[in-house]
Amino acid sequence: METNRNESIKKVLLLGSGALKIGEAGEFDYSGSQALKALREEGIETVLINPNIATVQTSEGVADNIYFLPVTPYFVEKVIEKERPDGIMLAFGGQTALNCGVQLFHDGVLEKYGVKVLGTPVEAIIDTEDREKFVEKLNEIDVKTIKSEAVESAEAACEAAKRLGYPVIVRAAYALGGLGSGFCDNEEELLSTVEKAFSFSPQVLIEKSLRGWKEVEYEVVRDRFDNCITVCNMENFDPLGIHTGESIVIAPSQTLSNRDYHKLRELSIKIIRHIGIVGECNVQYAYDPESEDYRVIEVNARLSRSSALASKATGYPLAFVAAKLGLGYGLFDIKNSVTKTTGAFFEPALDYVVCKIPRWDLGKFHGVDKELGSIMKSVGEVMAIGRTFEEAIQKGLRMIGQGMHGFVENKELVIPDIDKALREPTDKRIFVISKAFRAGYTVDQVHRLTMIDKWFLEKLMNIMHTSEELHALDTVAKDVKDIEGGVAALTELCRQPDNYELLLRAKMQGFSDFQVSRALGLEKRLGVDHGIKAVRLARKELGIVPVVKQIDTLAAEYPAQTNYLYLTYSGKTNDIHYEHDDRSIVVLGSGAYRIGSSVEFDWCGVQALNTIRKEGYRSVMINYNPETVSTDYDMCDRLYFDELSFERVMDILELETPHGVIVSTGGQIPNNLAMRLDEEHVPILGTSAKSIDNAEDRDKFSAMLDRIGVDQPEWSALTSMEDINAFVDKVGFPVLVRPSYVLSGAAMNVCSNPEELERFLKLAANVSKQHPVVVSQFIEHAKEVEMDAVAKDGEIIAYAISEHIEFAGVHSGDATIQFPPQKLYVETVRRIKRISREIARELKISGPFNIQFLARDNDIKVIECNLRASRSFPFVSKVLKINLIELATKIMLGIPVEKPDKNLFDLDYVGIKASQFSFNRLQNADPVLGVDMVSTGEVGCLGRDTQCAVLKSMLSVGYRIPKKNVLLSIGTPKQKVAMLEAARLLSEKGYHIYATGGSSKFLSDNGIENTRVYWPDEPEKKPQAIDLLHSKEIELVVNTPKNLTPGELRNGYRIRRAAIDLNIPLITNVRLASAFINAFCTMTLDDLCIAPWSEYK
């Protein structure tokens, strides 16, 4: 049969996006995986470059050849040289892949090797990326863009701003997620913003600001036959001025009339045709709320975070379709994979509303700016689906997982100036609106301060009114003493039709049972869990239960065969007919990406689903993160895109009546549900809930370790300053302090002396009987070792021991990890194995688990034990080439398994997992590592030896090999000694070393030539470290604070921050710095082996 596909394309190279970072997260794992699926379906050989080892796309069977290498022109050329692909796809790996592709095109590499760019031509990409060309291009078809001027100097920027009139917005060309951009109200702000912008790009754009306009996006698709569709449009809750990645986004648009909607749709198609996109692109508009005037903000000629969201919001697989179009197909050739009967040339009709809410983790960072603006700072997002806006947004506000219960019934926020907090948006703004309403603000008042469309505010006000009506009935709880009493009181109350209607309305507006319980005063009487239970039981008695609806792309116009589902109270009948055949296995997902839990748990969830399917069970997923592969409805037999709350999980389990539930592959969220699900007699597969509790509960776990004679750092939960001092007298400084009740800032801290301890406890924590503080001995200069393993009935079946490069004190999520361990004593390994075996036996573990150890000399201490998959499972599974989750899932399903015959000592290569930081997005945050995790992503690279793997992985997370000048500023004497060899190497290699006072003296004393530079607090002395950074003379900064006390941190803060703001590589740990320096001094790029995963045997 004749086909539109370009049949000369037999092998395709796809570029991934590398480590997860702010602005480039899991969405590209999803789009890349979809594209690879589309290619493989065609029998095309696929090659993938992506160092992000935790992704699904870098798993066996997704691509034919996988390279864990940096997505940079150098390495991509090497891979092209080796693999000789016929085509390359640039649109599926975010800005990283796009920039790399444009560079390869400019360098003539693609032409040299005859690699055809599939999909949108590079020229079209450049037209959208280069601001001036973009404006020119749209001028040609009379499409309005935001008036902007491209400048290449600060003076020119000031002149342009004067011409345009303040406020203006500054943008760096070719920068992802609005990096280096910002709003400026005056010249002073402008100058400081453009300096940063110039460090990211030689060209900076000054634009007139349109603050207050609506922001609307369209996802547009075009094939090479010029057929176009818009798959989805989305409207930002926040008006223009807040990066779309920072805004609550609603799909489809809610406040646009037909004329508005189709005006922008028509423009989108006109633009995509004129630019010549083949595949998918995103068009962002500013839209005047007072007329039909518009401006095009930007066009992204690639898959994006928004396109991933649009795919999940509509069920339309944008990346899959875009990949097929890149091969030459027409939209009319492709089937709609949801209905299976209709085609891909159509525009989805939604019969629900979707709400995306960003997840921030700003609390983790010292000193970071909390105001939202044109730079993205959020680390993840959730998508909530409902049939009312109220339902969707309340679901979403719970899903972000920051202790909020919805729009109302939250803990009281302390906001000194509500007006200011409304005017200047922060990560808490939506809750400020709630507080303002509660305080009597009207919709109009809030609108004036926030410029948020009144329709959204009216809907939020509906929620507030319902809350108030519920509160007015709180006498119902007056005499309630137990759950039964609560149920009786509530059912009695609802005998009144008005009250019944109120409860039903509350549920339709997305109130959780908790919110209802709190508003009615039941929580106060019965406590949290029993209050929820009382509401739940009463509700069921009253027949107020949610229904399951399908997402089918066509609003029920055609029967759909894919089970992509959500729950809602706005409906009477379920779309699903349940079999109750004891074949369903429910896997609980990991929720929003956040610092500490991201794509690695998505990988675990997907592996569990794959295994469940392979073993003939029905795989069921519950998750709500649109940036994931696990929420691709193709990955399982049933996907519930819904909350992972006790209430919602129980709603689903009562419908599914599953054979079993897996809580151990989704990180901490499902793990925390284990006990409560167990109480409801939910069949939890694998390790029992009781064992999970025994590992999670500090006291129980300690008692167990004592019983089996395993050591741990001394700790105590203390309730008074005297007790704390007594404890510290016993164990000595430093100590790790974890308050159970946090007033502000970081949740834990290391204190090195009595003054710090007192200051921290006074400032940050409230020590009392109700809120004990956990103080533990902090062991310095100890190695941290991880055990990732799978056990069956308490017997370890497979395991992986890995070693941190940094000493303990750097959070395991931030540390650089090597596997197999290269520098552990045999004795240490033996002891770790023995302890792990004992713990596994004691807790009767069946499934995945992780134990963290401290090792100093051969003294081993257990720090932590999690009876679930850990962050490092994908890394060790892929390096070891034993899929630990597959194994664990089989065990949990009760399928016989054999012990793998290979172990970590058989490997002839090394894997290094390095962390990706996103400090450049987090203005003013101190880029220093400590006991709290701050990295946003990771990579894992393989090498024949440690150096090779270190170098690849460091280059993968954005480090560059310096050419000439390195700045050393090393804290303690011990650290200085540790750094000596590396410094000597640098010197021998001809690097010029700059060093601050103490470090300079130390180096000189040891015969290493260096130039002394001065701290910012000695401004009269030259050369100034900061000046050398600004002049870009220094290409690598190693700055390690003596300790993490505020005073010490302040000292080096300006240097560290300047390095980040000026985009100069910074390392703040001597062990990592030494490893990196050692690697680039002993080998060059050319020495690095360019080999796919499969060649490491």
Next chain:
Amino acid sequence: MRKVTLILDDGSRYEGKSFGYERPIAGEVVFNTAMTGYPESLTDPSYAGQLMTLTYPLVGNYGVPSTETGPDGLPVNMESDRIHADAIIVSDYSPAYCHWNARESLGDWLKREKVVGVTGIDTRALTKNLREHGVMMGKIVFDDEPEAEEPEMPDYGAINYVDIVSTKTPVVYAQGESRVLAADAPAEVIDSTLNEPGRKRVVLVDCGVKSNIIRCLLKRGVEVVRVPWDYDYNNLKFDGLFLSNGPGDPDRCEAAVANLRKAFTNPELPIFGICMGNQLLSKAAGAHIYKLKYGHRSHNQPVRMAGTDRCFITSQNHGYAVDSSTLSKDWEPLFINMNDGSNEGIRHKKNPWFSAQFHPEAASGPTDTEFLFDDFVKLL
């Protein structure tokens, strides 16, 4: 809000609340999957006799713009001078609205125009029922009213809705204004009204025409003579013939088909039809029309131009379709629906006669096929 129940012919019941005019009503229950455009849809005469269910749950968000008429004689924001649907059925009506162009809420408008509005319905369940069983007659009754008050079920297929909604007299649109003429105005009077020598003139057979069709023609510099559906225009002086959309069963419109057959005697006369116009043209071309199980009412219907790789997203609103296989040999399909293969337009193999089952004038819906008006005007 008073409680109401929607009762379908198959006995199924859907409970909701009234937010519009309060009176029991019966009609053909159809569903529309468009996510925007309720003012346009409600004033689309093709919805006459129907209770329109919107599958998109949130309705009323941007209120209703003014219903004023412009100097050209056409409503500025609406598709006709009044609401034609007999009811609107939604899941989550929003009484609060926000749009610079809004003048009143949807509920207030419905009350003003005495049209029923129901909210709180599980519209997805209702839609699935209509999809599985086909469109059905249904009635909306008030729970607190005695059953005796329940409305009679009309026989949808037997009623000539076109006759109800069509203009009763000729109207000329030209030179930025409009003239309503007497029903029996002589041909010469019509020909000379607002006529600018040299301008092309199109006779528009009004079976329930949407304003935007007239706007799309006027925008292209032609004069439009809108005539009643059964008017014999063959004595008028004009350069092209346009057959409009309209409600109901085309088999009720034999008079229009007869006039069309007469017009066929001039093989040079450009003819363009939309929706009902496509069905009338097809009938004149000898084809058979059948009723679709549940019709096409949406903004996302994909059509392909026959024999090409050109595809379009179209706005549609029709319950009947042309059986392409029954077209006489001089005719061929012009567009085909990519979802179900049904006919979406026909053309004559030699003469400048063509039609579209979908709505190139959009309003509401996508504007991708507006070029068909260009094609038509070029032929004049």
